[in-house]
Structures are given as structure tokens and as C-alpha cells.
Amino acid sequence: MIRFLAKCLCFSGVFVATGTRLFAQDSASVSPLVISGSVDAYYKYDFARIKGGSGNIPTSFASDNNSVSLGMIDVALKKSTGKASFVGEVAFGPRGQYQSIPNGDGTDGNTFHVQNLYMTYALSEKFSLTGGYMGTFVGYEVISPAGNFNYSTSYLFTSGPFQNAGIKANYAFSDKLGLMVGLFNDWNTYRDFNGVSHFGAQLFLSPVKGWSAYINVLTGRSAAIPASGDDPGVAGSAVLGSGTIVDLTTAYQISESFKLGLNAADYSLPADNGGYSGVALYPQYAFSASCALGLRGEYFKVKDVIADGLTAEGASVAALTLSANLKSGGLTFIPEVRLDSSSDRVFSKNNSSFSSGLKDSKRASQFSFAVVYSF
Numbered sequence: 001m002i003r004f005l006a007k008c009l010c011f012s013g014v015f016v017a018t019g020t021r022l023f024a025q026d027s028a029s030v031s032p033l034v035i036s037g038s039v040d041a042y043y044k045y046d047f048a049r050i051k052g053g054s055g056n057i058p059t060s061f062a063s064d065n066n067s068v069s070l071g072m073i074d075v076a077l078k079k080s081t082g083k084a085s086f087v088g089e090v091a092f093g094p095r096g097q098y099q100s101i102p103n104g105d106g107t108d109g110n111t112f113h114v115q116n117l118y119m120t121y122a123l124s125e126k127f128s129l130t131g132g133y134m135g136t137f138v139g140y141e142v143i144s145p146a147g148n149f150n151y152s153t154s155y156l157f158t159s160g161p162f163q164n165a166g167i168k169a170n171y172a173f174s175d176k177l178g179l180m181v182g183l184f185n186d187w188n189t190y191r192d193f194n195g196v197s198h199f200g201a202q203l204f205l206s207p208v209k210g211w212s213a214y215i216n217v218l219t220g221r222s223a224a225i226p227a228s229g230d231d232p233g234v235a236g237s238a239v240l241g242s243g244t245i246v247d248l249t250t251a252y253q254i255s256e257s258f259k260l261g262l263n264a265a266d267y268s269l270p271a272d273n274g275g276y277s278g279v280a281l282y283p284q285y286a287f288s289a290s291c292a293l294g295l296r297g298e299y300f301k302v303k304d305v306i307a308d309g310l311t312a313e314g315a316s317v318a319a320l321t322l323s324a325n326l327k328s329g330g331l332t333f334i335p336e337v338r339l340d341s342s343s344d345r346v347f348s349k350n351n352s353s354f355s356s357g358l359k360d361s362k363r364a365s366q367f368s369f370a371v372v373y374s375f
Helices: 002-029 155-159 351-355
Strands: 034-046 067-081 084-092 112-122 127-135 163-174 177-184 198-205 211-220 243-253 258-268 275-288 291-302 305-307 310-312 316-328 331-342 363-374
Touching (some): 067 112, 155 275
Antiparallel strands (some): 067 084, 084 112, 112 127, 258 275, 291 316, 331 363
């Protein structure tokens, strides 16, 4: 026993000494701590004269009607020491707390939400390993309003994963080709209750200057979570996060003024239990450095659910969102008009039907004005 402990202590000493030498070599390239983030607030008016509640259009964020409301304050910390680096990002406020899923329904007493908490080690200039809790690699839009042109979000964003906890390996073959593979928890959870259960991969392509494309896949089986209805934006009646999602995200800076983005995704749950498919197009034109106009045109379809020989047909929705970005220093003003049209009656016609929970309209429209400050 004593001999075994001596060997362990000897090995530990070698390990510490080696680690100390590696750290000493890396410490020559210590970067300063970088602090960044954003704050946002908004006003939204629903043309159906909705006076309260969670909003007539069932997508994420900007849900308060006829109210000057808070988004969130988002603070990110980044630092690197040689080959090692970390990112920690925390958000306070409705958009960053319970609307970003893990903190539940906002009644649990929490006032914050961890957006990112991960560490990276670069084994070489081309190969790195990352582990922790990360904003998802799937999709075009993100939680932070500073990362989106439109203030309201798409059905594709609302229905897909927000974050993925796990470990991933990244390899850059060149500045035009890269590959990521990883093992992940269930969607949007700090911990996995049925074990690390998802495999994900991303292929990065940059065929020409100004054009980038990401082909993403995420597949696995999540712990049982009840679904919440058949409205657009809800993936189906089985376990959200189970099954396979295939996603294409691409953007092309065609000219100095004109940018075109595209997001297409298909999500299938096991045993014909639903899912969704959709596509969103993002043309944007910059008149100057301080003024730009962008349109999001989206088609989204909830897949049919087949059970006991019966088929429950899923609804589809077409949505047009016209947004302007008016910039002054760190401020961005985002006036926005949105029109949604569904194949089924999934919206409320007026405030009385909304208050009673009645879905009696195939159309919904809204105006919003948001202010986002990035630092």
C-alpha cells in the first residue's frame, strides 16, 4: 500500500511539473479579459388589439402586448491563456431568464440564465476541443437581440434547440472548410436526465469570399417532456428533442450593401410522431453604415402525427417580417412590422377571443419598436 501511494505521489509530481512547464510556455500569450454584451427593451402593438397575455404570434420573445417591456441585459466574459480559453455569458431579464427555457416559467425565484459557459483547448492551429454549455450550432437566429437583424424571432428558431451542453471537436481543414463533431445532452438542459444522448455534427463551407454555409445535424433521444399543443412553433406531440434535425444556415454578402441569408430545416420525431420543416429567407440592404432594411420571409409546417391509424394534420404558417436597423453609436433602433398567415385558425381575432383562449383567426399582425444597445 505504501509503495502504491509512493508511486501515485511520484506520478502526481511529474504531472504537476509537466503541467507547470506547459502553463509557463502558454502564459506568454495571455489575452486581456474581454467584456461584451447588450441590453434591450421594446414596445409591441398587436393589431387584433390584444391587451395582455403571452402574445398572439407564438414565437419567442417580444411577447408583451401594448407595453413598454424589458428584454434582457446580457454580459459575456472571454479570456484566453495560450492554448486555453473560456467564454462565460449570463443574462438577466425576461428574454434571458425564463423565456430562454432552462429556468422554467419564471416562478422559481431565479433572476438570471446562463447563456454560455464553456472552455476550449487548442491542440493545434487547426484542431480544438470545447466542453460546456453552448449556444446551439443549429439555425440562423440566436437568443441575443444584438445577433439578429429582426427583433421578433422565426418559427424555426422557436422550435429548434436554443442551447446544447456537451463536448465537441473542431477541425479546420482550411479557411474554406471545417468540421465539428460532438456528443451533447438533451436540448436546452444544463444536465441530461437520460445520459449523454445526442450526436451532432456541423460542416462549414466557404466556397467564395463573402459566402459561408453550415450544414448541421443533431440526433438522439431525450427524456420524456410533454408537448404543448399544435400551434405553429410547436414541434409535435411526442418528446421534443428526440429524433433528428437537419439544418442548413447560409449567408452571402453579395455586395457591400446587399446580404442574403437562408435557413432551412427538417425535424423528424420517431415513429411518425410529428416534427416540422421550414425555410426562411433573409434579404438585407444597407443604405449606409447607420441605416439598413431587411425582410424575413418564412414558411413553416408542423408535420402530421400518425397514431393508432389516425392522422392529425399539422398546421402551416407563412410569415413576413419587415425590419429597419437604425444605428447611432452602440444603439440600434428596430421598427418592425410582422404579418403571419396560417392554414388553420391558430390566432385570435380580437382581445375578447384571446382572453377566452379562443383561436378564431388564420391571420395575425403586429408592430414593434425595439432599442438594443451593444457594448
